[in-house]
Amino acid sequence: MxxxxxxxxxxxxHEIDPDLPVIVITGHSDMPSAIQSLRAGAEDYVVKPLNVDxxxxxxxxxxxxxxxxxxxxxxxxxxxxxxxxSSVREQxxxxxxxxxxxxxxxxxEKLTEGVVIVxxxxxxxxxxxxxxxxxxxxxxxxxxxxxxxxxxQDLQGQxxxxxxxxxxxxxxGEQFAGYxxxxxxxxxxxxxxxxxxxxxxDSKGTVALxxxxxxxxxxxxxxxxxxxxxxxxxxxxxxxxxxxxxxFLDTLSSMEKKEEVxxxxxxxxxxxxERCVRNCKRMTAMLQELTEATSLESRGxxxxxxxxxxxxxxxxxxxxxxxxxxxxxxxxPAADASSYALFADASRLERVITNLLTxxxxxxxxxxxxxxxxxxxxxxxxxxxxxxxxxxxxxxVKRLFERYYRTTGGKARAEGLCLxxxxxxxxxxxxxxxxxxxxxxxxxxxxxxxxxxxxxPA
Ligand code: ADP
Numbered sequence: 001m002x003x004x005x006x007x008x009x010x011x012x013x014h015e016i017d018p019d020l021p022v023i024v025i026t027g028h029s030d031m032p033s034a035i036q037s038l039r040a041g042a043e044d045y046v047v048k049p050l051n052v053d054x055x056x057x058x059x060x061x062x063x064x065x066x067x068x069x070x071x072x073x074x075x076x077x078x079x080x081x082x083x084x085x086s087s088v089r090e091q092x093x094x095x096x097x098x099x100x101x102x103x104x105x106x107x108x109e110k111l112t113e114g115v116v117i118v119x120x121x122x123x124x125x126x127x128x129x130x131x132x133x134x135x136x137x138x139x140x141x142x143x144x145x146x147x148x149x150x151x152x153q154d155l156q157g158q159x160x161x162x163x164x165x166x167x168x169x170x171x172x173g174e175q176f177a178g179y180x181x182x183x184x185x186x187x188x189x190x191x192x193x194x195x196x197x198x199x200x201x202d203s204k205g206t207v208a209l210x211x212x213x214x215x216x217x218x219x220x221x222x223x224x225x226x227x228x229x230x231x232x233x234x235x236x237x238x239x240x241x242x243x244x245x246x247x248f249l250d251t252l253s254s255m256e257k258k259e260e261v262x263x264x265x266x267x268x269x270x271x272x273x274e275r276c277v278r279n280c281k282r283m284t285a286m287l288q289e290l291t292e293a294t295s296l297e298s299r300g301x302x303x304x305x306x307x308x309x310x311x312x313x314x315x316x317x318x319x320x321x322x323x324x325x326x327x328x329x330x331x332x333p334a335a336d337a338s339s340y341a342l343f344a345d346a347s348r349l350e351r352v353i354t355n356l357l358t359x360x361x362x363x364x365x366x367x368x369x370x371x372x373x374x375x376x377x378x379x380x381x382x383x384x385x386x387x388x389x390x391x392x393x394x395x396x397v398k399r400l401f402e403r404y405y406r407t408t409g410g411k412a413r414a415e416g417l418c419l420x421x422x423x424x425x426x427x428x429x430x431x432x433x434x435x436x437x438x439x440x441x442x443x444x445x446x447x448x449x450x451x452x453x454x455x456x457p458a
Contacts, residue, residue: 007040014041019069021062025050114193114214118144118167120207134193134216136185144171153182170197170210180217192218230404237286237417241279248272248279289419293403296423301430303345310340310381310451314372317353325361334374340381343454348427352435355420356385356447364389364444380433381453388444397437401425 001009010022021043026033029047037045043065044058105126108115114131118124122144127137135150148162162168166179177196184190193214200209252272311334318329334340342349360370364387375382392400396407406418421435428435432452439445 007036010037010040010042019066021059021066023055023058023062025055112215114216116147116167116212116214118147118171118210118212120171120210125209130216131214134191134214135183136189136191151184153184155180155182157182166195166197166212166214167210170199170212171207173199173201173207175199190218191216192221226403233404234286234290234417238283241282241286245276245279245283248276252276286417289417289423293419293423293426296426301348301426303348303430305343305345308342308344308346308349310342310383311374313342313346313350314353314374314383317350317357318372320350320354321357321361325358328361328366328368329357329370329372331372332374336376339376339453340374341453342381342451344431344451345427349431349451352424352427352449353383353385355424356449359420360385360387360389360445360447363387368444376453379453380450382451383449385447385449386444387446391441391443392437392439392445393441397439400437401435 006024006026010024013020013022018041022041023044023046024037024042025046025048026037027048028034034045043062046054046058108126108128111128112130114134115126115128116124116131117126124142124144124147127142127147131137135147137147137150139146144167147167148165152160152165154160154164160181163172166176166181169176169179175198179195179197181193181195182190183193194217195215196213198211199207200211202208252269255268314331318326318331321329357370357372364370368388371384371386373384373386375384392407396405399405400407401421401424403422404418405422425435428449428451434450435447436450437445437447
């Protein structure tokens with residue numbers, strides 16, 4: 001090869017194609033030049049004089065090595081491609097998982113049920129807002145220990161150990177449902193919580209995750225208790241007039257039967273019959289109140305509005321009372337003759353006013369007066385019913401418009417089911433108005449009605 005050294009040619013060829021097998025045939029048989037050639041990228045080194053067989057063997061070896069290298073490269077390429085593909089898939093998978101987790105978290109956050117997921121190491125993997133709220137847990141990422149330290153009691157008020165705690169039970173591998181506990185909040189508020197516990201286990205049956213679902217049934221529980229109390233109250237209230245009615249009828253009937261007594265004196269008979277009628281009316285009124293309250297609650301208040309006047313409604317309510325009671329009522333004349341127009345359900349408002357008047361008379365001494373006073377602003381008309389009676393304690397004032405509520409002082413005199421003010425509140429609210437009371441124990445009460453003053457639509 002004139003003008004180029006064999007080693008340089010070897011290097012050049014190697015640069016052009018690193019895979020191209022090069023066999024150096026040379027006259028130099030010394031070791032350093034053989035090493036140099038191999039370093040320059042030669043595949044083999046054959047020393048002259050040329051032995052064709054040796055060259056052929058060298059070529060075959062070179063071809064075989066090249067094939068093996070190609071295969072190796074192909075294999076590496078495939079492996080590489082697979083690696084890239086699987087990492088892309090992994091990323092897609094991770095993204096999908098993240099998406100699912102976000103969706104699941106969003107869903108769990110929206111649930112009204114509380115959900116707590118914990119692992120046996122004491123980590124809380126997930127706790128939604130509802131659970132945090134139910135348990136009164138202020139920490140953003142609480143631990144199981146922190147959750148156990150929250151005061152939880154059984155229904156008898158006994159504090160629960162961490163093993164009896166719903167999360168403790170679920171971590172202990174128990175499956176349970178309808179487990180009722182009481183969470184006592186730092187402010188003393190008691191929440192009635194029903195819990196369900198389950199877990200995910202690994203192949204060896206060991207708890208990997210414990211899941212607890214909590215439902216706050218405080219309101220439902222309160223309503224159930226209230227319903228039982230109401231039922232007891234209603235049957236108790238009905239028992240009195242019914243018992244009296246039976247007694248009077250019994251007396252009438254046994255007196256009628258006695259041969260030796262000529263007849264029941266007319267006056268006595270009249271009194272007994274009059275008492276029977278009074279008790280029947282009382283029971284009818286109670287049942288009417290009950291039906292009205294139930295129907296207002298379930299169907300809402302539907303008003304039969306018509307043009308009317310507040311003073312007219314008061315006059316009719318006063319007229320509906322007997323003379324003795326009417327005599328105790330003073331209706332102060334309204335300051336302005338033309339400003340008490342309402343577009344309202346007259347008969348319902350009249351009953352509300354009658355209820356306020358009868359209460360004022362009932363809860364004050366017979367020798368005291370009940371005053372009715374009117375007032376108005378441009379947009380509202382007001383009515384005050386003022387008595388000088390037993391008054392109402394401040395803690396009762398807050399609860400006065402609740403269903404069946406009666407004050408301690410009112411219990412002795414209450415004749416109805418104590419639904420009058422509750423019904424009044426619903427009716428006045430349906431008119432867009434307000435009802436309120438200011439009172440002082442021993443000095444009397446003022447009930448105030450405020451209604452939007454409204455002309456009838458043209
Ligand atoms: P009731 O049929 O018992 O009068 P209400 O709903 O009208 O029922 O009244 C509820 C309770 O509010 C009464 O039982 C009584 O305790 C109390 N109350 C209402 N009006 C007065 C008043 N003017 N003075 C004192 N207490 C009153």
